[in-house]
Amino acid sequence: xxxxxxxxxxxxxxxxxxxxxxxxxxxxxxxxxxxxxxxxxxxxxxxxxxxxxxxxxxxxxxxxxxxxxxxxxxxxxxxxxxxxxxxxxxxxxxxxxxxxxxxxxxxxxxxxxxxxxxxxxxxxxxxxxxxxxxxxxxxxxxxxxxxxxxxxxxxxxxxxxxxxxxxxxxxxxxxxxxxxxxxxxxxxxxxxxxxxxxxxxxxxxxxxxxxxxxxxxxxxxxxxxxxxxxxxxxxxxxxxxxxxxxxxxxxxxxxxxxxxxxxxxxxxxxxxxxxxxxxxxxxxxxxxxxxxxxxxxxxxxxxxxxxxxxxxxxxxxxxxxxxxxxxxxxxxxxxxxxxxxxxxxxxxxxxxxxxxxxxxxxxxxxxxxxxxxxxxxxxxxxxxxxxxxxxxxxxxxxxxxxxxxxxxxxxxxxxxxxxxxxxxxxxxxxxxxxxxxxxxxxxxxxxxxxxxxxxxxxxxxxxxxxxxxxxxxxxxxxxxxxxxxxxx
Numbered sequence: 001x002x003x004x005x006x007x008x009x010x011x012x013x014x015x016x017x018x019x020x021x022x023x024x025x026x027x028x029x030x031x032x033x034x035x036x037x038x039x040x041x042x043x044x045x046x047x048x049x050x051x052x053x054x055x056x057x058x059x060x061x062x063x064x065x066x067x068x069x070x071x072x073x074x075x076x077x078x079x080x081x082x083x084x085x086x087x088x089x090x091x092x093x094x095x096x097x098x099x100x101x102x103x104x105x106x107x108x109x110x111x112x113x114x115x116x117x118x119x120x121x122x123x124x125x126x127x128x129x130x131x132x133x134x135x136x137x138x139x140x141x142x143x144x145x146x147x148x149x150x151x152x153x154x155x156x157x158x159x160x161x162x163x164x165x166x167x168x169x170x171x172x173x174x175x176x177x178x179x180x181x182x183x184x185x186x187x188x189x190x191x192x193x194x195x196x197x198x199x200x201x202x203x204x205x206x207x208x209x210x211x212x213x214x215x216x217x218x219x220x221x222x223x224x225x226x227x228x229x230x231x232x233x234x235x236x237x238x239x240x241x242x243x244x245x246x247x248x249x250x251x252x253x254x255x256x257x258x259x260x261x262x263x264x265x266x267x268x269x270x271x272x273x274x275x276x277x278x279x280x281x282x283x284x285x286x287x288x289x290x291x292x293x294x295x296x297x298x299x300x301x302x303x304x305x306x307x308x309x310x311x312x313x314x315x316x317x318x319x320x321x322x323x324x325x326x327x328x329x330x331x332x333x334x335x336x337x338x339x340x341x342x343x344x345x346x347x348x349x350x351x352x353x354x355x356x357x358x359x360x361x362x363x364x365x366x367x368x369x370x371x372x373x374x375x376x377x378x379x380x381x382x383x384x385x386x387x388x389x390x391x392x393x394x395x396x397x398x399x400x401x402x403x404x405x406x407x408x409x410x411x412x413x414x415x416x417x418x419x420x421x422x423x424x425x426x427x428x429x430x431x432x433x434x435x436x437x438x439x440x441x442x443x444x445x446x447x448x449x450x451x452x453x454x455x456x457x458x459x460x461x462x463x464x465x466x467x468x469x470x471x472x473x474x475x476x477x478x479x480x481x482x483x484x485x486x487x488x
Contacts, residue, residue, distance in 0.1 A: 018103055091131070183310035409443070
């Protein structure tokens with residue numbers, strides 16, 4: 001036990017506080033997982049994971065990310081079903097796991113107080129909560145990244161066999177969770193390689209370099225990931241040729257990203273300032289006989305690489321090649337900033353600063369936290385599908401424009417031939433009412449203003465009022481049109 005732990009918090013108190021934090025994290029993330037409809041990306045995960053394992057690999061290989069989250073769903077759906085709650089439950093569990101891992105890393109960086117503060121900040125992070133309740137790979141990316149970071153720090157401190165194996169495995173899982181893991185992994189690996197090179201050049205450390213062991217373990221991770229890396233390389237060429245949908249990271253975009261991550265721009269800069277204090281104070285600390293200042297410096301450098309690397313690499317790639325920087329892709333790096341800020345809060349006023357930071361964070365993010373838990377929604381596919389099922393007649397037909405949204409409509413309209421999808425406005429049917437053949441319904445999904453106007457002109461010679469409209473992106477949102485008068 002470190003002296004700071006004895007002085008400020010006992011083992012029993014730390015254990016009790018950690019249990020409370022984990023219980024709150026679970027309560028927040030598990031509550032009402034079915035509050036919002038699935039949206040397109042979640043339905044894609046469901047669709048890709050709903051067949052054989054070979055089908056899963058083939059469908060994900062044609063996409064832009066690795067398959068680990070799909071494999072998780074493929075394993076859990078036969079056990080707990082594929083309801084909205086069941087599909088999101090693995091992410092919620094991984095979200096709570098991330099809170100625990102952050103505590104362990106914070107304790108490693110300095111003491112239990114640092115770990116508890118970082119865990120508490122992540123527990124109430126609106127950004128982390130939201131993606132811990134989504135049936136996508138983002139909570140998995142964060143949990144695997146934190147496990148990788150913890151294992152790297154442990155191996156650098158003392159490369160025991162168990163932690164070396166865990167580093168190799170967690171590194172591979174991290175890489176298989178999302179393409180952005182490549183950035184975090186590469187930056188941590190580069191830092192470890194620099195430490196290893198320094199050790200190799202020192203005859204006294206050459207044969208006992210923990211950094212070299214860490215590099216070898218990460219090399220094993222790369223070998224395990226190599227098959228999918230080849231697939232991603234091919235997809236990268238395709239994306240480069242076809243372009244991508246992410247906006248250019250101008251100043252407004254960066255400010256929006258900072259707000260999304262932190263829930264408050266003021267809090268974001270407070271966290272950045274405290275992180276700078278923590279990093280600089282650790283790096284400038286004068287070594288004393290018998291202390292662990294060298295280990296502390298290495299740990300902080302690794303944490304900085306893990307935190308800043310993905311954002312910086314993605315930003316420079318975005319301005320030099322094509323935009324790829326996006327807020328939710330930074331979910332693995334975000335806890336790193338919380339850890340560094342918690343570290344900084346422990347310098348100067350170690351008794352009061354952690355409590356003050358936690359209180360300030362709660363006050364500043366409360367509006368966004370409340371919005372996330374009670375009001376924030378996803379496109380309301382569930383309501384649109386329910387309305388159609390309630391009001392359709394036996395011979396009615398439903399046409400979806402555009403067909404990219406087919407997976408989410410298939411989720412809510414189970415069964416064969418429930419609808420047909422079209423990709424061009426020329427294929428949009430006219431909505432003239434023909435009693436003998438039933439009604440024609442047209443669902444416009446996430447279209448621009450021009451596409452919406454073109455589709456409505458193609459579907460009817462006169463204006464047809466929407467049967468229902470619900471939240472969704474684009475000018476159309478989710479607009480359901482029906483031939484003849486709209487049902488009352």
